[in-house]
Amino acid sequence: MTTPRPLTGLRVLDFTTAWAGPMACRILAVFGADVIKLESPTVFDVWRGPAHGGDASRYPNRDPGERPINRNAWFNTQNHAKRSLVVDLKSTSASRILDDLMPTIDVVVCNYGPGVLDRLGLGFQKLQTWRRDIILLEMPVAGVGGEWSSVSGVGPTMEALAGMTALTGYGDGEPIPTGPAYLDPVGAYNAAFAVLIGLRAREMTGAAQHIELAQQEAALHWCGEYLLRAASTGDWPRPDGNALSAYAPHDAFPALGTDEWVAIAVQTDEQWRSLCEVIGRRELGDDSRYALARQRARYRDEVDAIVRQWTKDIDKQSAAAQLQRHGVPAAPVLSAAELFADPQLEAAGFYIEFEHPEAGRHRYQGLPFHFGSMPIDYGRPSPCLGEHTAEVLAEVGMPQDEIEALAALGTIAISPAAASPGSRATRTTKGKEQT
Amino acid sequence: MERTNQPAPLKGLRVLDMSSGVAGQFAARLLADWGADVILVEPPDGAATRRVPLGGLGEESGDVSPLFFHLNTGKRVAAVDRAQQPGARVVHRLAERADVVIAERDDEEILSIATHSPRLVVAVVRDFASVGPYAHWVGSEMIHQALSGLMNTTGKRERQPLFGFGNRAYYSAGAATAVAVLAAVRLRDSTGRGQTVDISVHEVAASMSQNLVTQFAYSGANPIRGKYVGASGVSRVADGWIVLFCPAGRWPDLATEFGLDELRSDPRFATFDQLVANWDAGLAALRPVLEAMPAVRAVEAVQRARCMAAKVLTPIDVLSSTHLSARDYWCHVGAGSGRRLALGPMFRLTSGWRPTPEPARSASNMDVGWAEVGTEPAERA
Numbered sequence: 087m088t089t090p091r092p093l094t095g096l097r098v099l100d101f102t103t104a105w106a107g108p109m110a111c112r113i114l115a116v117f118g119a120d121v122i123k124l125e126s127p128t129v130f131d132v133w134r135g136p137a138h139g140g141d142a143s144r145y146p147n148r149d150p151g152e153r154p155i156n157r158n159a160w161f162n163t164q165n166h167a168k169r170s171l172v173v174d175l176k177s178t179s180a181s182r183i184l185d186d187l188m189p190t191i192d193v194v195v196c197n198y199g200p201g202v203l204d205r206l207g208l209g210f211q212k213l214q215t216w217r218r219d220i221i222l223l224e225m226p227v228a229g230v231g232g233e234w235s236s237v238s239g240v241g242p243t244m245e246a247l248a249g250m251t252a253l254t255g256y257g258d259g260e261p262i263p264t265g266p267a268y269l270d271p272v273g274a275y276n277a278a279f280a281v282l283i284g285l286r287a288r289e290m291t292g293a294a295q296h297i298e299l300a301q302q303e304a305a306l307h308w309c310g311e312y313l314l315r316a317a318s319t320g321d322w323p324r325p326d327g328n329a330l331s332a333y334a335p336h337d338a339f340p341a342l343g344t345d346e347w348v349a350i351a352v353q354t355d356e357q358w359r360s361l362c363e364v365i366g367r368r369e370l371g372d373d374s375r376y377a378l379a380r381q382r383a384r385y386r387d388e389v390d391a392i393v394r395q396w397t398k399d400i401d402k403q404s405a406a407a408q409l410q411r412h413g414v415p416a417a418p419v420l421s422a423a424e425l426f427a428d429p430q431l432e433a434a435g436f437y438i439e440f441e442h443p444e445a446g447r448h449r450y451q452g453l454p455f456h457f458g459s460m461p462i463d464y465g466r467p468s469p470c471l472g473e474h475t476a477e478v479l480a481e482v483g484m485p486q487d488e489i490e491a492l493a494a495l496g497t498i499a500i501s502p503a504a505a506s507p508g509s510r511a512t513r514t515t516k517g518k519e520q521t
Numbered sequence: 522m523e524r525t526n527q528p529a530p531l532k533g534l535r536v537l538d539m540s541s542g543v544a545g546q547f548a549a550r551l552l553a554d555w556g557a558d559v560i561l562v563e564p565p566d567g568a569a570t571r572r573v574p575l576g577g578l579g580e581e582s583g584d585v586s587p588l589f590f591h592l593n594t595g596k597r598v599a600a601v602d603r604a605q606q607p608g609a610r611v612v613h614r615l616a617e618r619a620d621v622v623i624a625e626r627d628d629e630e631i632l633s634i635a636t637h638s639p640r641l642v643v644a645v646v647r648d649f650a651s652v653g654p655y656a657h658w659v660g661s662e663m664i665h666q667a668l669s670g671l672m673n674t675t676g677k678r679e680r681q682p683l684f685g686f687g688n689r690a691y692y693s694a695g696a697a698t699a700v701a702v703l704a705a706v707r708l709r710d711s712t713g714r715g716q717t718v719d720i721s722v723h724e725v726a727a728s729m730s731q732n733l734v735t736q737f738a739y740s741g742a743n744p745i746r747g748k749y750v751g752a753s754g755v756s757r758v759a760d761g762w763i764v765l766f767c768p769a770g771r772w773p774d775l776a777t778e779f780g781l782d783e784l785r786s787d788p789r790f791a792t793f794d795q796l797v798a799n800w801d802a803g804l805a806a807l808r809p810v811l812e813a814m815p816a817v818r819a820v821e822a823v824q825r826a827r828c829m830a831a832k833v834l835t836p837i838d839v840l841s842s843t844h845l846s847a848r849d850y851w852c853h854v855g856a857g858s859g860r861r862l863a864l865g866p867m868f869r870l871t872s873g874w875r876p877t878p879e880p881a882r883s884a885s886n887m888d889v890g891w892a893e894v895g896t897e898p899a900e901r902a
Contacts, residue, residue: 092707144740159736163734163736232843233847234844242766248839252835253686260762263675263749263754264675265674265746266674266731267731275696279696279700280868283530284530284870286530286703290527293873296870296873297871298869298871303850304868307867308688310592311586311588313839318587322835322836327681338681338684347682348667351661415659415663417658419672419673420670422670425668426737434652436727445739451727454724454728457704
């Protein structure tokens with residue numbers, strides 16, 4: 087028998103696109119849930135990319151291949167351990183399939199825009215007719231009730247609403263968005279937590295649970311101390327590059343090479359003295375002008391120039407390692423190439439490797455969970471479109487001839503090649519997505 | 522209302538929060554929000570989060586820092602000196618009777634309790650995994666974002682990379698810890714056996730980079746900062762700034778919405794890949810129109826073209842948002858002169874139990890229900 091896992095025996099319908107929803111369901115999948123990704127034969131998860139290929143950097147060897155939607159690095163990162171079921175929900179025979187499938191579903195996760203589930207006949211009321219104790223998690227930008235109820239968004243716009251963008255910048259007043267669409271993985275962890283709470287609530291009451299995770303509201307917690315400070319004083323610390331007014335040096339410093347940086351975050355006076363030793367300037371550690379944090383912050387330009395003088399000729403990895411050996415917080419600013427081969431992530435067991443039937447063998451980023459007596463099982467690689475349609479429908483009791491008939495009608499797609507990507511496939515879903 | 526009759530989802534779950542930093546305390550706060558009985562045990566001079574300066578600013582003396590208040594809403598707190606009796610005994614007793622302990626290091630005593638309390642879930646959240654070359658490194662928010670790939674892709678091309686602000690990697694690690702704890706508790710409820718859960722802030726931050734590892738594995742792509750991976754950017758508007766995002770296929774309508782019909786079929790923006798490649802030019806063309814409009818109208822215009830946009834909200838904008846007040850998002854906790862604003866729950870069970878946060882309250886010198894916390898609270902500056 088296999089190791090029991092926290093969500094063994096639960097079936098999740100993953101009706102999501104892009105990052106936040108798919109990553110949340112990926113977490114549920116590695117915790118043992120049977121996650122079925124419900125997909126359309128014509129309009130794909132936007133991270134499968136355009137039907138005929140898009141940005142070459144997302145494909146193996148920059149080659150979109152025959153079926154680019156099965157070879158997209160972005161989709162293939164966030165959908166491990168799931169099965170793909172392709173059903174055209176707008177077709178007249180879709181209800182037959184749903185009548186068989188939906189009673190077996192414990193949890194539905196949706197990150198499409200407000201109203202999409204209702205328009206497709208999958209709203210909370212309807213779901214309860216199939217499954218009295220269904221759990222539905224929806225992930226709107228802002229939630230029902232105020233003037234933004236119907237707003238759609240993506241990571242970068244949600245981040246602006248969550249107060250994050252205004253807190254980043256070079257000190258000239260221009261807000262700087264976070265490089266990655268940061269609200270998405272934030273939303274993913276929050277959504278996985280919400281589903282686990284929903285399961286507890288269902289177990290206690292036996293009742294269906296409708297969870298509304300407004301991604302803006304959840305992410306405001308990441309700025310909690312700034313919001314509460316502003317509420318009590320009317321003010322908050324303005325962004326000023328990487329500088330924090332109580333600390334110095336606290337910045338990314340140029341290291342040997344082009345666009346190479348080492349981040350140094352001195353937070354205590356002791357760390358400053360250690361830094362002075364490492365850079366061979368012990369006398370500065372005793373210099374009263376720089377002894378205390380608030381003085382160093384006052385002479386920030388001088389302090390930074392001293393540090394820069396040392397970093398500019400040293401490899402960023404070596405600079406960080408020397409400083410850390412003496413207890414000074416420092417790190418190389420890593421590029422994707424370096425993140426791909428980070429010795430610490432390697433030692434921690436963060437990387438995984440999959441042989442994907444259409445993309446080949448590659449390294450993937452994993453999840454940060456380590457359980458003492460339950461090895462994380464990342465399961466199968468991300469599914470090809472429709473790879474498990476026939477398997478899932480057979481499991482819920484549909485006869486083989488009927489599956490074949492529905493496939494012939496185009497209501498379902500039972501293999502990647504059977505999906506018929508048309509020009510619509512390059513567009514995003516009609517109802518607008520929250521990524 | 523119907524929901525008041527429902528029990529809190531985590532009712533009866535006893536959590537001992539031994540953490541001193543943001544990640545562990547946030548994880549325990551999330552559990553407290555949903556009804557867990559959480560006791561934060563602080564050292565006699567208080568947890569570090571009481572003193573962490575906000576954005577580098579010092580706190581007003583004598584006040585509870587907004588960070589500590591935010592992280593510990595809904596908990597009971599007790600200052601305990603574990604180096605002496607009865608402090609050591611108190612912690613031992615609390616841990617023995619807890620369902621979950623959240624710690625920041627391998628605590629020999631807690632781990633030994635776990636060996637004879639097989640139902641106990643022990644979560645250890647630390648900066649770096651305890652194996653590997655960074656095992657003894659000192660972390661901070663900027664250090665984690667430097668290592669995560671986020672920093673290298675945040676900021677302007679010609680300037681230094683930016684880490685962002687605050688404690689985002691630590692909050693994220695807190696959320697990931699709460700997820701892992703609930704998963705372990707769920708498994709325990711079916712098998713009868715708890716276990717340890719290890720979370721490192723470093724790995725959590727790495728899990729949030731934009732598919733950088735896989736994308737490099739697939740194609741060798743090594744993105745640089747200053748260029749978002751889609752058609753998205755910031756623009757000034759008459760009363761502030763907005764963020765704009767143009768999905769595939771929407772550029773022609775966006776151009777029309779801003780009275781720039783001649784750009785509909787401009788060859789620079791003919792395909793989505795070209796639009797992304799030439800996005801700076803596209804956004805530059807929209808800017809003069811955007812800069813003359815207030816944010817609310819600019820956002821409406823963008824949405825009419827079925828693109829996404831949002832005003833860049835400052836903390837004050839967030840606090841005065843009529844949407845959030847119509848949603849009844851904010852909570853007021855405490856009473857009298859101690860009454861303070863708190864953030865609402867992260868999500869809602871629309872027909873179920875709704876959290877009503879309370880300020881952290883002292884558990885010193887009392888029977889907390891599982892054990893007596895019989896030490897004197899230490900004076901704090």
